[in-house]
Amino acid sequence: MSAENDVLEVTIDRMNMEDLPQILEIEKESFPAPWSPGMFINEMNNPAAQCICARVNFDKKSVVVAYTIFRFVVDVVHLHNLAVKNQFRRQHLAFNLLDVIEEIAKKVGINAITLEVRPSNTAAIELYRQRGFVVKGRRPNYYPETKEDALIMWAYLK
Numbered sequence: 001m002s003a004e005n006d007v008l009e010v011t012i013d014r015m016n017m018e019d020l021p022q023i024l025e026i027e028k029e030s031f032p033a034p035w036s037p038g039m040f041i042n043e044m045n046n047p048a049a050q051c052i053c054a055r056v057n058f059d060k061k062s063v064v065v066a067y068t069i070f071r072f073v074v075d076v077v078h079l080h081n082l083a084v085k086n087q088f089r090r091q092h093l094a095f096n097l098l099d100v101i102e103e104i105a106k107k108v109g110i111n112a113i114t115l116e117v118r119p120s121n122t123a124a125i126e127l128y129r130q131r132g133f134v135v136k137g138r139r140p141n142y143y144p145e146t147k148e149d150a151l152i153m154w155a156y157l158k
C-alpha cells in the first residue's frame with residue numbers, strides 16, 4: 001500500500017490486534033458514539049472488511065496516527081470508519097488513507113465509494129468534497145445518540 005505525504009514519513013499497512021489500544025484512544029477523541037473494542041475485533045476478523053492503519057515514527061516509536069475500515073459491498077466500497085489522531089490532523093493523513101482506499105478499490109475493479117457523514121461534521125464533509133464526493137441523499141435519524149440525520153456521499157473513481 002502506498003501513500004505520499006510531504007510532511008510526515010507515513011507507513012500504511014493492515015491493522016492488527018496490538019494496534020487496538022491506540023485505535024480506541026483515537027476513536028474516543030474522534031466520535032460522539034465511539035466504536036467498542038468488539039466492533040473493531042469483528043471487523044478485523046471479517047474477510048469482507050479492510051482494516052488499514054497509518055503509522056509514523058514519533059518519540060522513537062511507531063505510533064498509530066490514523067485508520068480506516070471499509071467493506072466491499074458488491075461493486076461499491078462502503079466506508080465505515082476513518083479517523084486521524086487529533087494532534088496529527090491537517091497533515092493530509094486522511095488524504096493518504098483515501099489514496100490507499102482508492103488504490104485497493106481500483107485493483108479489484110471497483111470505481112464507486114459511498115459513506116455516511118453527520119451534517120455537523122464540516123471537517124469530514126470538506127475532506128470528502130475535496131476528493132470528489134458529492135451528497136446524494138439523506139438518512140433520517142441515522143445517529144441515535146444525537147438524533148442526527150446522515151448525509152450519504154458518493155464518489156466515482158476515474
Ligand SMILES: CC(C)(COP(=O)(O)OP(=O)(O)OC[C@H]1O[C@@H](n2cnc3c(N)ncnc32)[C@H](O)[C@@H]1OP(=O)(O)O)[C@@H](O)C(=O)NCCC(=O)NCCS
Pocket residue numbers: 030031082083084085088089090091092093094095096115116117118121122123124126127128130
Ligand atoms: C475528518 C478527519 C478524518 C480529517 O483528517 P485530516 O488528516 O486532518 O485531513 P487532511 O489533513 O487529509 O485534510 C485534507 C483536506 O480536507 C479538508 N479538511 C480537513 N479537515 C478540515 C477542517 N477541520 N476544516 C476544514 N477543512 C478540512 C481540507 O481541505 C484539507 O486540506 P488542507 O489542509 O490542505 O486545506 C479528521 O478531522 C478526524 O479524524 N475527525 C474525527 C473523525 C471523523 O469525523 N471522521 C470522519 C467520519 S465520516
